[in-house]
Amino acid sequence: MLFAILIGFLWACVLVFAGTQLKGRAAILNAIVPVGLFVYFASFIPEVLNNGPILKTYQWVSSMGVDLNFNLDGLSLIFVLMITGIGAMVFIYTSAYMKGSAHLDRFYGYLSMFMASMLGLVLSDNLITVFVFWELTSVVSFFLIGYNSRQEDSRKAALMSLGVTGLGGMLLLGGVILMGSVGGSYSIQELLNSGVVFSESSSYILILFFIIGAAFTKSAQFPFHFWLPLAMKAPTPVSTYLHSATMVKAGIYLLLRLSPLLGNDPSWNNTLMAFGGITMLYGAWHTLFRTDLKSILAYSTISALGILTFLIGIGSEEAFLAALIFILVHALYKATLFLVAGSIDKASGTRDILKLGGLAKYMIPVAIAGFLAAVSNAGMPPSFGFLGKDLIYEATLGTGTMAIFITAAAVITNVLLLYAGFVAGIKPFVGRLPEELVDDVRKLSPVIWLPPLILGVLCLVFGLFPFIGESLVRPAVEAVAGEPYDFHIKLWHGFNIILLLSGITIASGFVLYFLIRPSQKKVDLMEKADFIGPLSFTQLSSIGFERISLMWTRFFTSGYVRYYLIAVMIFVIGVVGYELFIGTHVYMDFATLKEVSFYEMGTILIMILGIGVAVFSPSRLTALAALGVLGYAICIIFVFYGAPDLAMTQFAIDTLTVILFVLVLYRLPKYLKLSDTRSRFRDGVIAISFGLLITLLILEVLGQPVNRELSAYYAENAYLLAKGKNVVNVILVDFRGIDTMVEITVLAISALGVYSLLKLQMQKSDIE
Template structure:
């Protein structure tokens, strides 16, 4: 299973060296990767449908309870098949959609990386591992959304998506750490067995909020939804893959996976129902005020995600069954509509639904796919969309409390989604073909083939729901801790309330479709109230934050090293002084200190004279020489206190530093007075205060009892384990060899950078 996850990453790495090969027609070969993975996961259907679970575990950081644990059950199998199956069709579609694009190989690399990250996410049984793959999906989606990097709007959309989902990633990490601490494990399977203890924990609400933060940002729930419409700047294969079947469903997957751990609690269920209902209605209404096909599909996607959150919040067997079915429904029809929109844009160079008409005459297969997807989104029999709509109504009717409110909200949402599906899947193909589109060419089979396959699958699964009932849908419900054994998928449920709600949805939605047409007038109406939208409000806070950051930078990051040092010292003086004032008892027994000798008095006096000379001299060379005197005085102090190694090190470094200073100062202009007496007095007070704080701190440390355990360990084992008689050297080279190696590496990198700057020869036009 680990190889299956890493395959996408390995292919991305391979493209770095063989990218030219995949830029042309051979690029379609890359579709073999998701196809092979799709076949790999298909073979597990019999075992999973029989109630089995496939577990693979690989040791990673066992001391922290972090391992590469992967579990394939009904829930992860459904998502894995969607990721690889739709991924295969998107790879094929991309070969034609981005044909001859100079960065086609790069696009395949990003797409493969994203596919691998999504597989790792849905298969992970360890919370920390899940977080790692979660962040990899955000990073790879950033590259995909911003693929057209020459377009400022694409770059902005990519950054916005990364910022919102990245914030959710931090929330997930915090939630995982707290949950692992409370539950005693990072294994999701083990946490399921501790759900009672977790629910009784005082940290339960905090954990739930953190998990909500991750899921709501990733799955574009209100008020974090606005990043998704902006992400439509990405090429259509990205919109299809990320925003219908994979990335936006990662948050849904997280909620479903966490339901057995955190679900069946009032806070969990109520929050999901409220947030989901707000999101689904809000986004569904927005579809009426959009004329761009991708914009309509984006908001209808947000609304569909809201429906899924709403169903997960209900938490019943019927609701979870409806959610499982609707995941399949939405993936099939929304991926189809995105692919159809991409074909229209590719062939006509337009996505404006107000001018697109009659395209069935020039692209009939595309029109068929769009029509089938539209009726599936509308929930018209015999599509699987009808099954999903019926199950949604059925579970909502069983809600305790105020079912009429929830029925009204879900009914309004379904009606508006029917309207959106018809506008996106039917409107561009009916009516008279405009003259401007008469010369539109019929797309090749690589373009219209994938949407046909997906749309036909929606019909097949609707007519024969048994194909997916036992193999995919019921195992999903079982993975969430419910038993859907008595539930069956079928087109006909008899004459009941659910049927009449479906009929009302179809009739009212169809009337609405013929009554309300997308127009610029509707777009202007919603633009007038754009200032109160979550995006505008958050953008306002973002602007204020930028202004504050600029002010902060001008004050504290103004380019003067002296200012940086002063700021750090003031902070340390304030913090350390406050702690010492409240905790220090100043019980130092000075009789335990060694006596002060005349040699020490002389050396310290010389040291102080050198300090004053550095401060007040007007000669750079004299200042450098005085600094050398200070260094030699410190060397003598080390010698007095039996530290010859430190003295030699100090002597070597100090001598080298003085030489370097002299060489550098030789090239500088004559001495300039850059500070007045007030500045020097301020700096002097600051230096004396910091020195006093350090002195008091050292005295406090000396007054504390000393634990010699570590020192004795090093002294006893330096020669036995490392065969060295110099304990300090052994510690640096052997016991802490990795630290020393990294420090050497940092110094080497810095030296290379300095050498590069010294050798840099800029043209006069590039110099500043």
């Protein structure tokens, strides 16, 4: 299972070296990867249906509770089949749709990486690895959405999607860490088996905020929905793959997966129902005011995601069943409609519904695919969408006192979605072809119209044979509901209230379709109201944040090292000094100190004298010599206290420092007073305060009990393990050899930098 996840990343690496050979007609060979993975995961269907989940564990960072645990159960099985199955159609479609693209190999690499990231997300049983793959999907989608990097709109859309979903990633990280802390494990299965009740934890509300916020950003719930229509700037294969079956459903998957742990609580259920209800109505309503095919499909996708969130919020077994069936329904018809929209754009050069019509005779297979998808989207029998819509109504009717209002909202949403589906899937093919397109419609390759036709036919097949969807969904419902649920999906349930609601939905949708015509006036009207939308608020917030960041940077990033040092010292003095002031302290007993000898006192007086000369000398060279005297005096102190090796090291460093300073001073202008009396007084106060603080810290450290276990270990093992009698040298070279090597590397890099600055000869033109 691990290799199945990694193969997408490995294939992307292969494309780096073999990408040029997989362009043109050979590009279709890229579809081997998702097709093979689809067959691989499909082979597990009998085992999952009959024997239950398949668990695989690979050790990773076990000491921190993070392992590569993968769980193929009913829920993850549905998602991996969608990811690989629809992925295979997209890979095939891309080979013809993007034929001639200069960076087709790169595009396929991004698609492969995204497929692998999604597989890792839905298969992971560890919350930390869920987060890792979650972030990978955001990063890779950034490159896919911004694939046309020369277009400013594409770059902005990619940044917006990354910003919103990146925020969700931060929220998810906080949520999973809290869940692991409360539950004592990051394994989802262990949390389920432990019986931990998160709703009883004091952190429950915070966990909900993090998890729900992450899911809402990824699955485009109001008010985070705006990134999805912007992402339609991406090539059509990206829109099909990311925004119908995979990325936008990652948040839905997260809610379903964690429902057994976080659900069955009013805070969870009411939040999902409220935001899901708003999103499904908001998205469906916006489809009335759009004329671009992909824009219509984007807002209808937002509405569908709202329906799924709404159903998960209801939390009943009937609602979970409806949500899981609708996930499959939506993936099939929405992927078909996106591919149809791309085919229309490829053939006619436009996606504007106001300029389209009569295309059926030019692209019959695409027209059939669009019709089948529109019928399933409308929930008309005998399509798969008919089953999904009936199950939605069955779930809403069982919600108790609010059933009437909840069901009415679902009916209104489905009516508007029927309109959107007909506009996108049927309207471009009926009527008369505009005169300006008569000579411009191009013939499509079978590789372009075959994938949408296959998916469109599946919309009908799953409806005619409901046992297919039932067998796939049954273990998924059990995984989400936490217990077995007996149900049977049928195409015909007799005359009942649900059938009546379906009839009302279809009839009202037809009336709406024939009464309301798309127009540019509606688009302009909606654009005038955009200033009060979440997108406008986000853009204004971004501008404000950028301005504040610029002011903050200009204030703190002055370019002068002395101000940075002053800021650091004041902060340390304030924080550490406050702790020293309010804390309980045990200072060392001065009575235990030895008497100070006259030569030690003499050395200290030399140090004080050196400090005074360095501070008040008007000559740089004199000040430098005084600092050298100070360094050598410290070396003598080390000798007094039995550390000759440390003294020699300090002696070498001070000597080298003085020499380097002399070389630098040779390049500098004559001594100038660049600070006034006030600045020097300020610097003196800060320096004395910082020195006093360090002195107090040292005294407190010396007064604390000493644990010499580590010192004893080094002393005992220096010769035994490293064959060295000098313990300090052994520690530096052997026990902490890597640390020492890094320090040497840093010093070498610094020396190279200093040398390059000394040798740099700036030309006048460079300065200007």
